[in-house]
Amino acid sequence: MKKPKYIPLTNYPQYPDTEMLVRARSVLDVLSTRRTIRDFSDRHVPREIIEACIGAAGTAPSGANHQPWHFVAISNPEIKRKIRVAAEAEEEAFYAGKAGTEWLEALSPLGTDTNKPFLETAPWLIAVFAQRRGGERVGQDKKNYYVTESVGIATGMLITALHSAGLGTLTHTPAPMNFLRGICGRPKSEKPFVLMVVGYPDKDAKVPEHALVKKSLGDISTFEE
Ligand code: IYR
Helix, strand or coil, X not given: XXXXXXXXXXXXXXXXXHHHHHHHHHHHHHHHCCCECCCECCCCCCHHHHXXXXXXXXXXXXXXXXXXXXXXXXXXXXXXXXXXXXHHHHHHHHHHHHCCHHHHXXXXXXXXXXXXXXHHHCCEEEEEEEECEECCCXXXXXXXXXXXXXXXXXXXXXXXXXXXXXXXEEEECCCCCCHHHHHHXXXXXXXXXXXXXXXXXXXXXXXXXXXXXXXXXXXXXXXXX
């Protein structure tokens, strides 16, 4: 067993209550403008912006601080093409019936179908992988804990960073996504978690009205004071 070593917590940002409220509401305002985008422009996005957003995701809390994630950022057109071909093949089966009628009914207001041109149009795809084994340092082979929770939190932070930077995102989950492991050259011990599509919305981008229906604060929370 290792004995924990502690260091003082310094420089932790603190603000007066009034400023905290302004800051919290400004985050709410920023996040309220996030939309899932399916019509992407092919406009170039500099790699440094993607790097900073992945860096932000990597600050997420994780089980035993093992950081059980790996992000593969793809702008290479041939790799994007391979991903599109493989994803559309999965979607064919999904929409042809594998999904079942209840699922297809739930998706109908979104207008999604088997055609995924954005997988080639968008300048960046970020494949997020979850690591069943690892450790706090690369190359270790310890058991990881709360992997889904940890990678889910990191992905949320990635979306927040990309949106805050001014980029549009689509959380894409062709099921099953195992083809991503081969195309991205990742080991068997990693499970594809989600494929983020990243870029600027097309100038004529449309979003389904259905996506604007948001539950109120009263619907999503309960306060016991
Ligand atoms: N992966 C499919 C289906 C799909 C599933 C859910 I749940 C969505 O919220 C949206 C789509 C597709 O991308 O079309």
